[in-house]
Amino acid sequence: xxxxxxxxxxxxxxxxxxxxxxxxxxxxxxxxxxxxxxxxxxxxxxxxxxxxxxxxxxxxxxxxxxxxxxxxxxxxxxxxxxxxxxxxxxxxxxxxxxxxxxxxxxxxxxxxxxxxxxxxxxxxxxxxxxxxxxxxxxxxxxxxxxxxxxxxxxxxxxxxxxxxxxxxxxxxxxxxxxxxxxxxxxxxxxxxxxxxxxxxxxxxxxxxxxxxxxxxxxxxxxxxxxxxxxxxxxxxxxxxxxxxxxxxxxxxxxxxxxxxxxxxxxxxxxxxxxxxxxxxxxxxxxxxxxxxxxxxxxxxxxxxxxxxxxxxxxxxxxxxxxxxxxxxxxxxxxxxxxxxxxxxxxxxxxxxxxxxxxxxxxxxxxxxxxxxxxxxxxxxxxxxxxxxxxxxxxxxxxxxxxxxxxxxxxxxxxxxxxxxxxxxxxxxxxxxxxxxxxxxxxxxxxxxxxxxxxxxxxxxxxxxxxxxxxxxxxxxxxxxxxxxxxxxxxxxxxxxxxxxxxxxxx
Numbered sequence: 001x002x003x004x005x006x007x008x009x010x011x012x013x014x015x016x017x018x019x020x021x022x023x024x025x026x027x028x029x030x031x032x033x034x035x036x037x038x039x040x041x042x043x044x045x046x047x048x049x050x051x052x053x054x055x056x057x058x059x060x061x062x063x064x065x066x067x068x069x070x071x072x073x074x075x076x077x078x079x080x081x082x083x084x085x086x087x088x089x090x091x092x093x094x095x096x097x098x099x100x101x102x103x104x105x106x107x108x109x110x111x112x113x114x115x116x117x118x119x120x121x122x123x124x125x126x127x128x129x130x131x132x133x134x135x136x137x138x139x140x141x142x143x144x145x146x147x148x149x150x151x152x153x154x155x156x157x158x159x160x161x162x163x164x165x166x167x168x169x170x171x172x173x174x175x176x177x178x179x180x181x182x183x184x185x186x187x188x189x190x191x192x193x194x195x196x197x198x199x200x201x202x203x204x205x206x207x208x209x210x211x212x213x214x215x216x217x218x219x220x221x222x223x224x225x226x227x228x229x230x231x232x233x234x235x236x237x238x239x240x241x242x243x244x245x246x247x248x249x250x251x252x253x254x255x256x257x258x259x260x261x262x263x264x265x266x267x268x269x270x271x272x273x274x275x276x277x278x279x280x281x282x283x284x285x286x287x288x289x290x291x292x293x294x295x296x297x298x299x300x301x302x303x304x305x306x307x308x309x310x311x312x313x314x315x316x317x318x319x320x321x322x323x324x325x326x327x328x329x330x331x332x333x334x335x336x337x338x339x340x341x342x343x344x345x346x347x348x349x350x351x352x353x354x355x356x357x358x359x360x361x362x363x364x365x366x367x368x369x370x371x372x373x374x375x376x377x378x379x380x381x382x383x384x385x386x387x388x389x390x391x392x393x394x395x396x397x398x399x400x401x402x403x404x405x406x407x408x409x410x411x412x413x414x415x416x417x418x419x420x421x422x423x424x425x426x427x428x429x430x431x432x433x434x435x436x437x438x439x440x441x442x443x444x445x446x447x448x449x450x451x452x453x454x455x456x457x458x459x460x461x462x463x464x465x466x467x468x469x470x471x472x473x474x475x476x477x478x479x480x481x482x483x484x485x486x487x488x489x490x491x492x493x494x495x496x497x498x499x500x501x502x503x504x505x506x
Contacts, residue, residue: 010050011066011079014089015130018043022123029116036119040100044126048093055086059495065136073136074196080136083495087340088262089133091347095255096126098466102355103247105460106362110245114158118245121158125151125251129259138271139185139195141263142178145227148259149174152252156244166239173226173236180223187216188271200271208280217276220267221283228260230324231294234317241313246358249309253316254351258343261323265339268327269500288328292423294321299430307367308357311434312350315393318427319346325408325420332414336497338407344477345400349389352470356386359459359467372441378457381464383442388471390435392478395428400478 021043028035058064058081066079081089100122107118128148135141153174157167189195191212192203207213222233229237241249268277277284298318305311323346326339359382360366360375376383392399405424412420458464481490 010054011134014047014050018127022120026120033115037104040119044097051089051093055090058083058086074194074199077140078136079134081134082499085133087496092129092255095347095351099251102463102466104462106246121151121154132259136197137195155248156240159245163243166243170236170240177223177226180219184216184219187212197270208276224264231317238313242310250354253354254347258347284328291321291325295427299427303434306369312353329411329415332411334407334411340493342404345404348470348473349392352389352467355467356382359463363459373445376443382459385467385471388474392474394431398478399474403481
């Protein structure tokens with residue numbers, strides 16, 4: 001009975017225990033800083049268990065509605081979990097768990113005097129990410145978005161030096177994005193008197209011609225685009241990813257960016273409708289072209305970089321473009337499908353790539369790609385994980401990146417947008433260029449004076465193992481998806497796409 005009672009409250013507990021854990025880490029850390037990591041790992045593990053249970057309940061029993069304090073919506077705050085956000089919640093918490101394991105040695109070396117504050121703020125970041133994912137209230141989403149953003153600002157700045165400027169730029173751009181989002185919330189509340197997403201979706205159709213509603217839509221799109229670093233609003237991102245502590249870069253690039261994209265899709269489709277997008281603010285074509293430009297420009301600028309983390313940062317600009325392109329092609333069968341698959345693809349591949357980059361910096365202190373000669377022999381497992389993720393990012397079959405690009409190609413063909421087909425194929429070649437030069441330096445270029453039998457100098461197991469897990473998943477998930485309807489992931493994404501399309505039908 002107790003277990004069933006707790007299970008009913010998993011939607012709120014997945015947030016509450018994370019918030020309580022942050023305070024517990026702070027108190028326990030004062031007495032013994034070695035307790036910080038175990039508490040964080042235990043908390044995220046419990047959250048991940050809850051997320052899997054929630055996903056199972058959604059798939060088998062349908063959407064979950066949880067009323068906070070027993071107050072019925074739209075007067076009270078409601079948590080709504082369907083197949084889409086249950087899927088994202090599992091991805092985010094899985095990445096957070098591996099990042100916490102990865103962070104142990106990384107934080108001990110990079111920030112030995114700030115271990116306790118790091119884990120406190122790290123847990124607050126996870127609290128914000130979970131809150132954004134499960135809430136069904138548009139203002140509550142803003143609150144959690146700011147909790148996550150403030151935590152991210154602090155985690156980046158903790159590195160000091162150039163990270164302070166990167167964090168400051170992020171604060172400025174992030175605050176502008178938050179203000180735009182909040183203006184959108186205020187405009188909608190002014191004309192509807194409601195903040196509940198489901199309630200707004202019913203109240204807005206008669207008001208679609210209202211200029212205030214149209215302005216709110218634009219504010220939402222621009223504000224969240226800044227948060228998810230959509231080109232050309234990405235200017236805060238390269239420095240933030242480059243100079244942040246390695247573990248922070250992993251969670252921001254692999255988890256936080258996915259939650260921002262989730263918020264973009266949720267507001268676009270669960271609050272507004274295709275009728276509004278097509279007739280009143282015909283932005284789907286504009287979004288698709290902006291995404292196409294982002295795909296090419298991100299890849300081109302990535303080729304120009306010599307700093308590995310900076311190269312991966314611009315690669316992320318390109319990859320966000322893939323997801324937004326799928327969103328722009330929502331009217332096709334494969335558009336949203338490709339976008340949702342790429343959320344998973346980008347989380348595991350970019351998480352793996354930044355983990356490998358951090359491990360290389362930890363062990364060898366190398367940032368510049370030109371200095372990677374012979375690294376494949378010295379750090380074979382780290383370089384193997386990097387290579388697996390790079391192959392997925394390029395789109396080599398049977399990786400999950402291949403599945404993503406195949407879906408987007410099919411969506412582009414269905415929409416008769418051959419320019420987007422050319423963009424995806426061109427981007428694949430550009431991806432090959434900037435990833436291959438790294439792999440080439442690692443495996444095929446021998447450093448001058450290097451001896452044949454030089455000893456291995458691998459990064460710590462706690463850093464290498466999470467990277468290998470994610471690198472292996474890049475291939476395993478792709479193979480599972482190629483299995484079609486028999487694959488366990490197929491019905492989850494299928495139901496998520498069906499849910500979104502069910503919500504957005506006029």
